[in-house]
Amino acid sequence: MFIHFPKVNIPVEGTEGASPPPMVRIRQKYDAQRIDDIPGHLLGELERLPAQSLAGKRIAITVGSRGIPNLDAIVSTLCRYLRQRGAQPFIVPAMGSHGGATAEGQRALLSHYGISEEIMGAPIVSDMAVEQYGEIEGLPLYCDRHALRADAIVVLNKVKPHTDFRGDVESGLCKMIAVGLGKHRGASALHARGFSEFPRLLPRIAEAFISTAPVLFGIGLVQNAYDEICALEAMRPKELIETDRRLLKVARERLARFKFDELDVLVIDEIGKNISGFGFDPNVVGRINSGLPGFSDILKLQRLFIRDITEETEHNGCGISAADVTTRRCLNAIDWEVVWTNMITSTMINGGKIPLYMNSDREALSIAIRTCSGIDHGRLRLARIRNTLQMSEIEVSEALYEQIRHRPDVEYLEGPYAMRFDEEDNLI
Numbered sequence: 001m002f003i004h005f006p007k008v009n010i011p012v013e014g015t016e017g018a019s020p021p022p023m024v025r026i027r028q029k030y031d032a033q034r035i036d037d038i039p040g041h042l043l044g045e046l047e048r049l050p051a052q053s054l055a056g057k058r059i060a061i062t063v064g065s066r067g068i069p070n071l072d073a074i075v076s077t078l079c080r081y082l083r084q085r086g087a088q089p090f091i092v093p094a095m096g097s098h099g100g101a102t103a104e105g106q107r108a109l110l111s112h113y114g115i116s117e118e119i120m121g122a123p124i125v126s127d128m129a130v131e132q133y134g135e136i137e138g139l140p141l142y143c144d145r146h147a148l149r150a151d152a153i154v155v156l157n158k159v160k161p162h163t164d165f166r167g168d169v170e171s172g173l174c175k176m177i178a179v180g181l182g183k184h185r186g187a188s189a190l191h192a193r194g195f196s197e198f199p200r201l202l203p204r205i206a207e208a209f210i211s212t213a214p215v216l217f218g219i220g221l222v223q224n225a226y227d228e229i230c231a232l233e234a235m236r237p238k239e240l241i242e243t244d245r246r247l248l249k250v251a252r253e254r255l256a257r258f259k260f261d262e263l264d265v266l267v268i269d270e271i272g273k274n275i276s277g278f279g280f281d282p283n284v285v286g287r288i289n290s291g292l293p294g295f296s297d298i299l300k301l302q303r304l305f306i307r308d309i310t311e312e313t314e315h316n317g318c319g320i321s322a323a324d325v326t327t328r329r330c331l332n333a334i335d336w337e338v339v340w341t342n343m344i345t346s347t348m349i350n351g352g353k354i355p356l357y358m359n360s361d362r363e364a365l366s367i368a369i370r371t372c373s374g375i376d377h378g379r380l381r382l383a384r385i386r387n388t389l390q391m392s393e394i395e396v397s398e399a400l401y402e403q404i405r406h407r408p409d410v411e412y413l414e415g416p417y418a419m420r421f422d423e424e425d426n427l428i
Contacts (some may be wrong), residue, residue, distance in 0.1 A: 004367075023419055042081075060147035062092075095180055157221075166199070174203055217236060274310055282295055326356075
């Protein structure tokens with residue numbers, strides 16, 4: 001469902017002094033540790049696992065909807081490893097209600113990540129049908145029907161801080177079991193309990209699943225601040241929950257954050273599901289949908305201007321509700337049926353709100369600056385990033401650069417220079 005947002009013609013007083021300031025391009029430095037040979041490292045991890053007879057067994061591999069670098073290499077290596085041992089691997093899109101909560105939509109998301117039957121050498125079984133395998137405190141536990149009926153399941157997922165709650169288990173292997181494999185029905189049932197219950201319920205659901213379903217092993221990975229894989233581990237089923245906890249600690253340490261903690265205006269060029277579940281990472285920006293504690297001290301920010309959505313997000317504009325201002329171009333590119341399906345599933349329907357918009361980037365940026373309160377326009381603290389996965393090279397206002405220039409983890413690249421706009425007043 002696309003909505004045609006008309007041009008706006010709103011006279012705003014006082015925008016004359018709300019011009020963007022001179023900008024400086026900087027490099028923020030983070031821990032650069034990474035795994036160079038992903039397939040080789042994965043095979044080494046798999047060889048550490050206890051030997052099992054896999055001949056003739058149908059094995060389901062969970063593949064989610066989050067952007068993972070080298071995902072195609074990881075999944076193809078895993079498929080090849082299983083085939084060499086006589087198994088018959090198949091891929092299950094394990095992504096809750098993403099992809100518009102349809103089998104076709106979830107298959108399309110995998111295609112965007114380079115996951116196809118031809119390349120992987122394994123069938124993709126995309127189906128929203130689930131079966132119940134248990135119950136906890138009246139909460140029905142669901143799993144993808146084909147995965148549950150397989151001879152074995154490989155639980156594969158990235159581990160990272162969640163965008164809506166805090167706990168010792170957040171977005172990782174346990175969540176893949178509870179939400180990803182639960183498909184739309186399982187995700188809806190769990191989200192109805194609220195994010196405040198997730199830290200307590202996720203490990204319990206994973207424990208129930210491992211004791212019931214034929215889990216072969218788990219594979220957890222962590223990305224560093226440069227969106228590169230820095231940790232990748234294979235584990236036995238009984239180690240899955242504790243490994244999920246441990247890798248979350250690593251993920252928190254590797255997370256990219258700004259080298260400052262206060263901003264007047266933040267410009268994000270693009271948001272999308274391939275970047276974060278909420279379009280951008282609240283662990284970087286500090287704005288969340290749930291209202292739960294644990295995020296307020298990340299970044300003190302007055303105005304957030306989101307310019308657009310990624311092509312890979314398939315018109316899913318989740319996260320746009322957190323913007324103070326956006327563009328008509330951005331809103332017209334969003335499929336609101338997809339957004340609202342996600343929000344209803346998560347019960348966070350405030351995430352389906354539509355922000356104020358303007359006709360162009362120049363107008364939107366002017367409004368963002370104009371509506372900041374108590375600021376010195378001559379010392380405006382403004383930053384611009386492409387997205388929250390690419391936090392190394394960013395732009396900051398000249399005044400903000402002067403505040404952080406002496407930090408050893410900040411490197412000057414170029415500037416100051418004026419922001420550049422095209423003939424339609426959109427940022428270049």
